[in-house]
Amino acid sequence: MSIGNSLRLVLPVAVIFFVLCLIFTLHRYYSFYASFDQGIFNQVFWNGIHGRFFQSSLSSSLSTNVVHGGEVPTVYYHRLGQHFTPALLLWLPIYALFPSPATLTVIQVTLIAAAGLVLYLLARQYLEPPLAVMITASYYAANAVIGPTLCNFHDICQIPLFVFGLLLAMEKRWWRLFWVLAVLILAVREDSGIELFGVGIYMILSKRFPRAGLAVCTLSFGYMLVLTNLIMPLFSQDISQRFMMERFGQYADGDEASTMQIIWGIVSNPIRLLVELITPVDRTIKYLLGQWLPLAFVPAVAPASWAIAGFPLLKLFLGKGDSVLAITIRYAMTVVPGLFYGAIIWWSQHPKAFKPSFRRFWVGCICLSLFFSFTSNPNRTFYFLIPDAVKPWVHVSLPQQWHHVGQFRSLLAQIPRDASVSATTYLVPHLSSRREILRLPQLELRNDAREVIKVDYAIADLWQLQQYAPAFKSDRAALQELIQLIDRLTTNLEYGIIGFEDGVILLQKSATSKEEAKAAWLAFRQGVGSGE
Incomplete structure (x- = not known):
């Protein structure tokens, strides 16, 4: 044969x-x-087609200078x-x-x-x-x-x-x-x-x-x-x-x-x-x-x-x-x-x-x-078929997840393509086709002008963390850390809440919070603030 x-x-x-x-x-x-590594490689490829080969602010956030030296991530790393x-x-x-x-x-x-x-x-x-x-x-x-x-x-x-x-x-x-x-x-x-x-x-x-x-x-x-x-x-x-x-x-x-x-x-x-x-x-x-x-x-x-x-x-x-x-x-x-x-x-x-x-x-x-x-x-990959935990029960169904995605897509569309942004892990890949991006809770980076800036936008999927928090300490800790960060950023008026949909919050630097979005955030905050 x-x-x-x-x-x-x-x-x-x-x-x-x-x-x-x-x-x-x-x-x-x-x-x-899809999570953080997908975002890293996408940003590396995106920078590559723009002549900035193998550069990545997301990779910089994992570098020894940042992790051990306490430096600010750079876009030209x-x-x-x-x-x-x-x-x-x-x-x-x-x-x-x-x-x-x-x-x-x-x-x-x-x-x-x-x-x-x-x-x-x-x-x-x-x-x-x-x-x-x-x-x-x-x-x-x-x-x-x-x-x-x-x-x-x-x-x-x-x-x-x-x-x-x-x-x-x-x-x-x-x-x-x-x-x-x-x-x-x-x-x-x-x-x-x-x-x-x-x-x-x-x-x-x-x-x-x-x-x-x-x-x-x-x-x-x-x-x-x-x-x-x-x-x-x-x-x-x-x-x-x-x-x-x-x-x-x-x-x-x-x-x-x-x-x-x-x-x-x-x-x-x-x-x-x-x-x-x-x-x-x-x-x-x-x-x-x-x-x-x-x-x-x-x-x-x-x-x-x-x-x-x-x-x-x-x-x-x-x-x-x-x-x-x-x-x-x-x-x-x-x-x-x-x-x-x-x-x-x-x-x-x-x-x-x-x-x-x-x-x-x-x-x-x-x-x-x-x-x-x-x-x-x-x-x-089979999250919608296999529960992540039984006691306590943790399972996100297919209709539940797609309904959630449909609810917050409009928030992603509000972030300009050339804007700097920081996002939670599962949002990073979808926003990674840009020069300046970090993973929350990081907000500062050094741009091409060698200036340290704070990102223009921050977006967090708190609902996703909320689903897994009952069974996973890391998700519980991340949820509480982000809540405290959002409280601090909005209290000192450094960022304003310009959108909140189904547990996803969108912040903009130096913006005035929208009343409806702020009210939705406070209602959500009340339910999870004590670690429920």
């Missing part, structure tokens, strides 16, 4: 994945559940000091044609869906169509694929396509394409060389392409060291003072650390290394089982999976924080290419194991993975 004919077997699966993910992610955006992501320029022409946060969502779903088709072509280099179809179906059913697809736009969405393409080029001996894709992988993020390093290790250990593998390892490791120690610090000190410390601060002695210092801190204390690798034991085991489940646990016994995916796994297991072992967020996607390629190699060596009984078991694993992907409610 030709590749073209056999590809028709997986096209329906790919189309179903693409259509469903696109529907759910676009619905998530348009119903105002270059995000390359936080994450070095030149590969995003590939998609800038598409965004220029359709400049919207929703465009990023379409790009992300398209890239991840296309990666599955490249995976099928890769599998067909070794396997017959039935096995290749199963491998591909496992990819589209993997929680580590579905979860990151249904979240805010992220740079890691490029990794599956680039890595599968690189491995296919390796199998075909298309070396020019191989090295182009190697460079693109490095351009995705400052740490994406870890995936490439794993490929190089496999090429060496398998003895198939040892010289090329050594070159890959040297290129990827050297690039990451030079980038994180010499190039990124030219933009800001975030890599050493914030991101390294937040993820790997347990291996450092001071308040900041370079990549080399973290690596030395890891290798110089093997006991601590071992403890970090296996703890917390329950979450580590659960994470591995979740990654292996859609492939019927074959990667657990596949040496090639460990060789390639082992290094991304090592980075996650050595890091700290809840997100590193969360299978539904973007970091989990870095492990996927190695696991699936290793499974392909294993099946090429054990084709007789594909018996009807194991096939049924595998289908069961795929169904179970789909079930877990849905019930985990990744990034609240």
Whole structure:
């Protein structure tokens, strides 16, 4: 059977994945559940089409100068000091044609869906169509694929396509394409060389392409060291003072650390290394089982999976924080290419194991993975179907949310496109196509004239926080903080209330409050002011 004919077997699966993910992610955006990161990337792209590449006031608000130094966010801050992501320029022409946060969502779903088709072509280099179809179906059913697809736009969405393409080029001996894709992988993020390093290790250990593998390892490791120690610090000190410390601060002695210092801190204390690798034991085991489940646990016994995916796994297991072992967020996607390629190699060596009984078991694993992907409610995509809490009951229905959106859209329309604004998390993406934007409660930024100003408008969706406050302390605290902020801003007449609809308040600097809007705010304020 030709590749073209056999590809028709997986096209329906790919189309179903693409259509469903696109529907759910676009619905998530348009119903105002896309959050802060979607706004960051949209502002980066929006600044890009206006010639201000990789600048973002939203990213600046997360920089070490602001978080640790207490400085004011700047509109001319270059995000390359936080994450070095030149590969995003590939998609800038598409965004220029359709400049919207929703465009990023379409790009992300398209890239991840296309990666599955490249995976099928890769599998067909070794396997017959039935096995290749199963491998591909496992990819589209993997929680580590579905979860990151249904979240805010992220740079890691490029990794599956680039890595599968690189491995296919390796199998075909298309070396020019191989090295182009190697460079693109490095351009995705400052740490994406870890995936490439794993490929190089496999090429060496398998003895198939040892010289090329050594070159890959040297290129990827050297690039990451030079980038994180010499190039990124030219933009800001975030890599050493914030991101390294937040993820790997347990291996450092001071308040900041370079990549080399973290690596030395890891290798110089093997006991601590071992403890970090296996703890917390329950979450580590659960994470591995979740990654292996859609492939019927074959990667657990596949040496090639460990060789390639082992290094991304090592980075996650050595890091700290809840997100590193969360299978539904973007970091989990870095492990996927190695696991699936290793499974392909294993099946090429054990084709007789594909018996009807194991096939049924595998289908069961795929169904179970789909079930877990849905019930985990990744990034609240299925908020209207799955309650966020049972005791106390927290659930926002579809009619309820869309009615809410319809009520406050007129407030967004009152904010001029060129005005500076600060907004709550779920409103940020929809207002991020502008130069000056922050997330509440921040109100001050430094503009292009290097002057510190307060934003012209502030808008807060208090109703959304109110829905989740009974079950979540963070939402409760955020609601009370915003209420106190609004009280202060309106009492000293710094901002006036010019709109209030269904728990969403719009403030304008130096404006006189509208009586009707102020009365609606005070009525709402009375109900939640005591923390009810």
